[in-house]
Amino acid sequence: MAAPxxxxxxxxxxxxxxxxxxxxxxxxxxxxxxxxxxxxEVDRDMCKAAIRILMDSGRCVYAYFGGSYIQLPHKEGAAxx
Amino acid sequence: MAKRETPMIDELRKGPYPSFVxxxxxxxxxxxxxxxxxxxxxxxxxQRIGHWKHGGIVGVMGYGGGVIGRYSDxxxxxxxxxxxxxxxxxxxxxxxxxxxxLRTLADIWERHGSGLxxxxxxxxxxxxxxxxxxxxxxxxxxxxxxxxxxxGSGSCMRTPSACVGPARCEWACYDTLxxxxxxxxxxxxxxxxxxxxxxxxxxxxGCPNDCxxxxxxxxxxxxGTWKDAIQIDQAxxxxxxxxxxxxxxxxxxxxxSQCISYxxxxxIDDGECVHxxxxxxxxxxxxxxxxxRGATLLLGSKAPIMEGALLSSVIVPFINIDDPEExxxxxxxxxxxxxxxxxNGKNRxxxxxxxxxxxxxxxxxxxxxxxxxxxxxxxxxxxxIFFQPxxxxx
Numbered sequence: 334m335a336a337p338x339x340x341x342x343x344x345x346x347x348x349x350x351x352x353x354x355x356x357x358x359x360x361x362x363x364x365x366x367x368x369x370x371x372x373x374e375v376d377r378d379m380c381k382a383a384i385r386i387l388m389d390s391g392r393c394v395y396a397y398f399g400g401s402y403i404q405l406p407h408k409e410g411a412a413x414x
Numbered sequence: 415m416a417k418r419e420t421p422m423i424d425e426l427r428k429g430p431y432p433s434f435v436x437x438x439x440x441x442x443x444x445x446x447x448x449x450x451x452x453x454x455x456x457x458x459x460x461q462r463i464g465h466w467k468h469g470g471i472v473g474v475m476g477y478g479g480g481v482i483g484r485y486s487d488x489x490x491x492x493x494x495x496x497x498x499x500x501x502x503x504x505x506x507x508x509x510x511x512x513x514x515x516l517r518t519l520a521d522i523w524e525r526h527g528s529g530l531x532x533x534x535x536x537x538x539x540x541x542x543x544x545x546x547x548x549x550x551x552x553x554x555x556x557x558x559x560x561x562x563x564x565x566g567s568g569s570c571m572r573t574p575s576a577c578v579g580p581a582r583c584e585w586a587c588y589d590t591l592x593x594x595x596x597x598x599x600x601x602x603x604x605x606x607x608x609x610x611x612x613x614x615x616x617x618x619x620g621c622p623n624d625c626x627x628x629x630x631x632x633x634x635x636x637x638g639t640w641k642d643a644i645q646i647d648q649a650x651x652x653x654x655x656x657x658x659x660x661x662x663x664x665x666x667x668x669x670x671s672q673c674i675s676y677x678x679x680x681x682i683d684d685g686e687c688v689h690x691x692x693x694x695x696x697x698x699x700x701x702x703x704x705x706x707r708g709a710t711l712l713l714g715s716k717a718p719i720m721e722g723a724l725l726s727s728v729i730v731p732f733i734n735i736d737d738p739e740e741x742x743x744x745x746x747x748x749x750x751x752x753x754x755x756x757x758n759g760k761n762r763x764x765x766x767x768x769x770x771x772x773x774x775x776x777x778x779x780x781x782x783x784x785x786x787x788x789x790x791x792x793x794x795x796x797x798x799i800f801f802q803p804x805x806x807x808x
Contacts, residue, residue, distance in 0.1 A: 360569070360608075360609075360611075360761070361607070361608065361609040362609060362610075362611070362756050365609075365756075377753075381603060381607070381609070384607065384609075385476075385603075385607065388475075388476045388477075388478070388607065389475070389476045391475060394471050394473070395471070395473060395477070395478030395479075395568065395607070395608055396470045396471045397468075397469075397470050397471075397478075397483075397567070397568045397608075398470050399762055400568070400569045400608075400611070400612060400761055400762050401478055401479075401568035401569035401570065401608030404471065406471070407471070409469055409470060409471055409472060409483070409485075410470065411467035411468060411469050411470065411483070411485045412469065412472075412485055412497075412547070413485050413486065413489040413496040413497065
């Protein structure tokens with residue numbers, strides 16, 4: 334199997350985040366570990382680049398709930414109108 | 415909305431020292447946000463409860479840190495603080511500014527926020543207190559155009575901080591400002607994109623006086639030190655004695671390792687010196703750190719947020735961190751530590767807590783550091799740690 338591109342990794346990470354929304358908060362390292370388990374040839378820098386693509390495109394956002402997590406953009410629960 | 419009476423806050427202004435509410439009073443006439451802030455604070459004092467809600471996702475595009483979301487739970491009563499987010503701004507190394515830079519920062523915050531700041535917050539950052547979600551991106555755009563950036567928050571490398579170092583202090587054993595700047599530039603991703611189990615702080619202290627309290631507050635402390643003998647100017651020692659300094663009582667008797675003697679001439683047994691800095695601080699004109707200077711790396715301290723406070727442990731007794739080659743080795747070590755922590759740290763576990771959980775020998779072995787005598791305070795400090803002769807199987 335050919336090594337995935339950074340864009341493909343970003344897409345797989347996006348799917349993981351989307352599927353876990355409302356069930357489990359995922360950290361950057363959770364995504365990295367899951368990708369590396371599936372593609373042992375992918376290094377951490379490539380995973381960092383994939384997360385960067387998700388963040389810079391606005392498809393995902395960082396969220397802070399005690400620790401920092403990666404989520405899909407959503408309305409802030411605590412926000413006032 | 416009519417101004418709320420604030421009798422309890424007014425009491426704070428009657429004490430002998432300037433109160434933190436004084437500046438709020440000055441601003442409330444032209445900043446409705448500050449007027450509502452005082453109103454909500456008075457409510458909090460009356461009811462003995464805080465009225466802030468934490469924001470989870472508020473920030474600027476692409477960054478995972480630098481903005482701490484706050485919302486009022488009394489937004490109907492105090493609509494101007496419905497949003498009251500804090501922004502952390504990466505401070506210059508050693509906190510040096512031109513007056514023009516300070517005016518620029520102040521003007522940006524006048525335009526986009528409450529006008530209230532902390533210079534500086536306990537994280538070391540410039541802290542802008544209170545703005546709305548809509549003003550975050552415009553503030554960030556103006557800050558970056560002026561050469562400033564956001565600092566760290568969340569599970570990332572926090573804004574590195576440094577003492578004033580060689581710019582203002584004769585004790586500096588390495589260039590703290592340069593190291594702080596280099597760490598900030600080198601680890602931009604780690605600063606802005608949270609990727610760790612929890613926060614990680616660097617603090618650069620130029621000498622063992624540790625004016626940035628790195629040994630208690632930084633996950634990695636870089637504390638200046640020296641290898642050779644303390645430099646003594648006997649003529650200056652004599653001047654201190656003639657001026658009335660009780661050298662026996664104020665210096666010799668207070669040396670923690672009892673390595674100083676004085677009989678008209680000061681003598682130091684440098685092999686026994688623990689670099690506490692006491693004698694240098696008492697006689698700054700007579701004593702100076704040695705000439706072979708560098709830094710000690712320590713790891714693992716933290717303030718008591720999740721669990722109890724920890725102090726740092728020595729992991730590298732001496733490194734010439736101003737030397738480019740040794741600086742590269744230092745960065746590689748930092749990356750190995752982060753990788754091990756990433757792999758093995760629990761959620762919200764600081765690196766010092768990880769070391770406590772797995773043990774220092776396991777940690778040293780994992781990050782490729784050899785045990786050194788300087789890592790312990792005294793021989794047989796811990797009888798449960800054994801070192802294997804090289805090549806011998808455990």
